[in-house]
Amino acid sequence: MSEITVFKRSHTGENVLEYSGEVVERDKTWVCLRATFNHDDKVKDYVVFRRGDEFIEWFYADRWYNVFEMHDVDDGHLKGWYCNITRPALITDHWIKADDLALDVFVSPDGSILVLDEGEFAEIVISAEERRLALMAVEEIRRLVAKQEPPFGGVIRDGR
Numbered sequence: 013m014s015e016i017t018v019f020k021r022s023h024t025g026e027n028v029l030e031y032s033g034e035v036v037e038r039d040k041t042w043v044c045l046r047a048t049f050n051h052d053d054k055v056k057d058y059v060v061f062r063r064g065d066e067f068i069e070w071f072y073a074d075r076w077y078n079v080f081e082m083h084d085v086d087d088g089h090l091k092g093w094y095c096n097i098t099r100p101a102l103i104t105d106h107w108i109k110a111d112d113l114a115l116d117v118f119v120s121p122d123g124s125i126l127v128l129d130e131g132e133f134a135e136i137v138i139s140a141e142e143r144r145l146a147l148m149a150v151e152e153i154r155r156l157v158a159k160q161e162p163p164f165g166g167v168i169r170d171g172r
Contacts (some may be wrong), residue, residue, distance in 0.1 A: 013036055013037045014034070015028060015032050015033070015035070015039060015137045016033060016035050016043065016045055016069075016105075016106060016107075016108060017031070017032045017034065017038055017106065017107045017108070018030070018032065018033060018045075018047070018069075018107070018110070019081030019107060019108065019109045019110070020110055020112055021109055021110065021112065022111070022112060023111055023112060023113050023114065023136050023137075023138055025111060028056075028112065029101050031047060031050065031167065032047070032067060033045035033047030033067075034046045034047070035044055035160045036045050037063040039048075039093045041072060041074045041133060041136065042070060042071060042072045042075075042103075043070075043076075043080060043103055043108065044068065044069065044070050044071075044163075045069050045071075046066065046067070046068055046118045047067045047069055048064060048065070048066060048067070049061055049062065049064065049066075049067060049082075049085075050061060050064075051062060051063065051067040055059055057134050058083070058092075058118050058120070058126055059091050059092055059094075059118065059120075060091075061082070061108070061122075062084065063085070064083050064106060065082055065084060065085045065091070066082075066085070066088070066156050067080045067081065067082055067083075067165075068080070068081040068083070069081075071101040071103060071108045071110060072101060073101055073102070073103050074098060074100055075100060075149065075152070076097060076098065076099065076100060076113075076145050076146055076148070076149035076152075077095050077096060077149045077152070078095065078096050078099060078110055079094075079115075079153075079164075080093065080095070080096075080100065080168050081091055081093050081163060081166070082094060089095060090121045090166055091121070092118055092119055092120045092121055093118070093119040093163070093164060094116065094117075094118055095116060095117040095118070095119065095153050096110070096112055096113075096116055097112075097113045097114075097115040097116065097117070097133075097146045097150065098110045098111055098112050098113055098150050099111040099113065099142070100172075112152050113133065113136065113138065113142070113146050114129050114132040114133040114135075114136050115127070115129055115130065115132075115133035115147075115150065116128040117131050117144055117150055117153050119157050119167070121154070121166065121167065122167070123158075123160075123164075123167040125153070125154060127150060132157050133146070
């Protein structure tokens with residue numbers, strides 16, 4: 013497997029974060045990689061991000077989001093999926109660039125969905141078309157989760 017560098021950028025294209033991951037699988041329009049959360053622990057109301065958590069990340073050149081499947085550093089249990097609403101990613105053999113549009117979606121292991129940062133999304137300056145496509149991405153994520161389609165196949169409903 014090869015290593016790839018991810019550049020998370022703001023909606024204006026400025027680099028915000030850079031890290032690397034290991035390519036797990038790729039196709040013409042997407043890449044899946046394994047990366048480690050290498051920041052201080054971050055406690056949120058809906059999940060705790062812990063240093064060393066394993067992320068399985070999907071980036072798409074033809075979708076307005078990326079998806080991070082999060083597994084606990086200690087026992088590997090599924091914490092959920094963190095979805096960044098982004099412009100379609102620019103993907104090469106060596107790097108990925110994704111412009112974050114501030115809006116995020118957290119999907120818990122039971123399939124419940126929490127839309128995050130709506131206020132921040134409302135304040136960024138993007139075109140009406142980009143705003144429409146970003147909101148459509150949230151709805152696409154909802155549909156994929158409801159149908160338990162990849163990458164949300166691990167949703168556990170009613171203990172099943």
